[in-house]
Amino acid sequence: MSLDHSLVLDSSVTLAWIYSDETTAAIRRLFDMVAEDGAVVPQLWRLEIANSLTIAVRRSRIDADFRRAALADLALLDIRTDPDTGTHAWTRTLELADRFHLTVYDAAYLELAQRRALPLATLDEDLGAAGATLGLGVLGSGAAG
Helix, strand or coil, X not given: CCCCCCCEECHHHHHHHHCCCCCCHHHHHHHXXXXXXXXXXXXXXXXXXXXXXXXXXXXXXXXXXXXXXXXHHHHCCCEXXXXXXXXXXXXXXXXHHHHHCCCHHXXXXXXXXXXXXXXXXXXXXXXXXXXXXXXXXXXXXHHCC
């Protein structure tokens, strides 16, 4: 596994991998990359994933056993949490949120990808467009692989 990790993984791609009805060939290729080389995520990623899955349980899209299994599967992957997300929250992340009209949450992924010079894996169109504007590799939809 790479020490640098292969990409910055956002919650939209992660959730598309978890839900079989949203998984595409591009998403499977991205997770093959994650399985091979790992990924890095901002500190909020685990909370976003847990929250999205909890909402899905409450709406009866999935049950608690599915949520537990999905989180266990993710825990097997080399997905590292960036320790410096909070350090940049009120500076560079906020600047990126303002510049690209993103939520601060989405801008945290953008800031991390730019700081680490890694491709950004996202299905969010606005986030992907911001990444492309900054010259980052953007993976997702049909762009992966």
